[in-house]
Amino acid sequence: xRTTRIGLVLLVLIAAIxxxxxxxxxxxQPGGGGGATEPFDSGVFSSGVFVHTYNTAGTFGYHCTVHGxxxxxxxxxxxxxxxxxxxxxxxxxxxxxxxxxxxKPGGYIKWTHVSGTHxxxxx
Numbered sequence: 001x002r003t004t005r006i007g008l009v010l011l012v013l014i015a016a017i018x019x020x021x022x023x024x025x026x027x028x029q030p031g032g033g034g035g036a037t038e039p040f041d042s043g044v045f046s047s048g049v050f051v052h053t054y055n056t057a058g059t060f061g062y063h064c065t066v067h068g069x070x071x072x073x074x075x076x077x078x079x080x081x082x083x084x085x086x087x088x089x090x091x092x093x094x095x096x097x098x099x100x101x102x103x104k105p106g107g108y109i110k111w112t113h114v115s116g117t118h119x120x121x122x123x
Contacts, residue, residue, distance in 0.1 A: 041065075042120040045113060050120050053108040062122040064094065071118070073099035075109055083107045090116035 038060050042050035054060065054077040064071035073087065073096040081102040088097045091114040103109055111120045 038122060040120070040122050042111070044117060044119045046117045047113050049113065050111045051108050052120070052122075053106065054103055055106060057105050060122055062096075062120055064089075064096075065119045065121050066117055067094045071095060073101070076100070076102045077105055077107070078102065079104060081107065085109050087111045088114050089118050089120070090114045094118070096120075 038052075038054060038056055038058075040052045040062075044066060054075060057077050057079070059074055059076045061072060061074050063069050063073075071094045081104040083104060084107050085101045085103050087099075087101060087109060089111050091097045094116065096111070101109060
């Protein structure tokens, strides 16, 4: 009986170790990835600036509600990136320049209106 009990304890221990080793371990980035959102909306404007601070690591898309997804961009938020960055709106037509930009968590992007009527909206 003692041998059976020791064998059962060993079997349970081996199963527990195997189960814990089979779990995927990968770093997590809250809100990260292409489907991430960090909602904001500048509203439609024809002059001035819009600023948004990103607190979560990941890649975040944004677009102009006036011109749709044809006028879109993305912000990558990751450690080691600049404290802040800048985007011009409408400098060359209905576009953001640059359309892809990076900033560190806790950093901000400042969109500056150059021409036209636009918005900066996510998602």
